[in-house]
Amino acid sequence: MALLEVENLTVQFYTDDGVVRAVDGLSYEIERGETFGLVGESGAGKSVASRALLRLIDSPGEIVDGTIRVGGRDLLEHSDEELRARRGNDVAMVFQDPNATLNPVYTIGEQITETIRAHGVATGSDARTRALSLLDRVGIPDPAGRYSAYPHELSGGLAQRAVIAMALSCDPDLLILDEPTTGLDVTIQAQILALLDELTETFGTAVQLVTHDLGVVAECCDEVLVLYAGQAVERASVEELFYDPAHPYTAGLMASIPRIGQEVDRLSTVPGAMADPVHPPTGCRFHPRCPYAEPICETRGTELVGTETGDPVSRTPENEHVAACHEYTGELDGGLEYEVRIDDGRRNESAGAENVESKEP
Numbered sequence: 230m231a232l233l234e235v236e237n238l239t240v241q242f243y244t245d246d247g248v249v250r251a252v253d254g255l256s257y258e259i260e261r262g263e264t265f266g267l268v269g270e271s272g273a274g275k276s277v278a279s280r281a282l283l284r285l286i287d288s289p290g291e292i293v294d295g296t297i298r299v300g301g302r303d304l305l306e307h308s309d310e311e312l313r314a315r316r317g318n319d320v321a322m323v324f325q326d327p328n329a330t331l332n333p334v335y336t337i338g339e340q341i342t343e344t345i346r347a348h349g350v351a352t353g354s355d356a357r358t359r360a361l362s363l364l365d366r367v368g369i370p371d372p373a374g375r376y377s378a379y380p381h382e383l384s385g386g387l388a389q390r391a392v393i394a395m396a397l398s399c400d401p402d403l404l405i406l407d408e409p410t411t412g413l414d415v416t417i418q419a420q421i422l423a424l425l426d427e428l429t430e431t432f433g434t435a436v437q438l439v440t441h442d443l444g445v446v447a448e449c450c451d452e453v454l455v456l457y458a459g460q461a462v463e464r465a466s467v468e469e470l471f472y473d474p475a476h477p478y479t480a481g482l483m484a485s486i487p488r489i490g491q492e493v494d495r496l497s498t499v500p501g502a503m504a505d506p507v508h509p510p511t512g513c514r515f516h517p518r519c520p521y522a523e524p525i526c527e528t529r530g531t532e533l534v535g536t537e538t539g540d541p542v543s544r545t546p547e548n549e550h551v552a553a554c555h556e557y558t559g560e561l562d563g564g565l566e567y568e569v570r571i572d573d574g575r576r577n578e579s580a581g582a583e584n585v586e587s588k589e590p
């Protein structure tokens with residue numbers, strides 16, 4: 230049994246403009262010790278899908294369907310009290326901005342110690358000792374000195390480590406990180422990614438990593454799910470995703486990886502704009518931006534199928550490459566003709582992302 234089993238997760242927001250189905254029928258699994266990437270452009274639904282795992286969806290949003298089983302038990306069926314007990318213990322989350330998590334008026338050490346006590350992991354001086362060892366585990370130099378530091382006294386990289394230490398207070402089985410390295414310089418970014426690697430390898434912690442950055446995905450994910458307009462469009466091992474992307478949207482994302490020496494803060498995106506969340510396109514939601522779209526793509530919706538077999542995802546083994554494109558059920562006349570060229574040059578010494586180019590058809 231996988232550690233996390235998400236099935237048909239569906240989240241809606243009720244806005245003045247209409248209903249936004251931010252996450253639409255999402256299903257995936259994460260194994261113990263696995264690093265699972267959730268990628269896609271802004272608005273794809275990555276954050277909402279992640280927050281939903283902890284039931285952190287506030288009004289005007291609502292989880293309207295699905296199951297979220299961690300260790301076989303459905304989080305959506307718990308009372309608020311049961312859920313509080315499982316937050317932190319089973320699943321913990323790290324957000325992009327450490328300052329949104331850290332309280333400016335308490336020291337780093339006090340905050341971690343308090344989290345440990347609140348969850349009943351340890352009491353008294355044992356809690357303090359555990360906090361110190363967590364600071365050490367996440368690579369904060371001079372843990373005893375930093376214990377007494379206030380959040381504003383730490384650099385962005387150290388503050389992010391402190392937040393990760395806090396998330397690890399109760400030894401969660403699954404750690405969800407939402408853009409944990411965005412805004413950090415590449416050397417610090419690489420250190421945080423190395424820390425995640427160590428957590429998964431040494432402690433068997435499973436990681437769900439939300440990111441825009443395909444370089445980060447290449448660096449540390451085992452398995453990747455690509456989201457577009459709230460729906461999964463492709464799931465594959467990281468190698469298959471980079472060497473053999475099956476969905477035109479994924480191939481487009483690959484083409485937008487910054488090249489060596491190019492100064493880009495954010496990925497440039499696939500031409501065209503993300504689908505209108507209130508009135509998504511008919512058929513395949515990506516079709517208005519897809520260079521390979523044919524009339525059927527406008528009228529018939531897609532679902533994930535095995536890229537080799539065309540079988541529905543429900544009949545495809547969990548580790549097989551699946552994509553939601555009519556190509557794989559034999560319904561595209563023209564087919565997909567892109568070619569992906571892998572250049573194994575490193576993007577920079579420490580982050581080491583691969584460079585990928587896709588040719589236009």
Ligand SMILES: Nc1ncnc2c1ncn2[C@@H]1O[C@H](COP(=O)(O)OP(=O)(O)OP(=O)(O)O)[C@@H](O)[C@H]1O
Nearest residue numbers: 242244249251270271272273274275276277278506
């Ligand atoms: N509180 C909210 N009220 C209304 N709509 C929301 C709310 N939060 C998210 N959404 C909508 O849900 C969709 C998915 O948003 P989400 O933040 O998950 O995207 P994302 O892929 O994480 O993007 P980003 O990388 O920019 O964070 C978007 O259309 C967004 O507008």
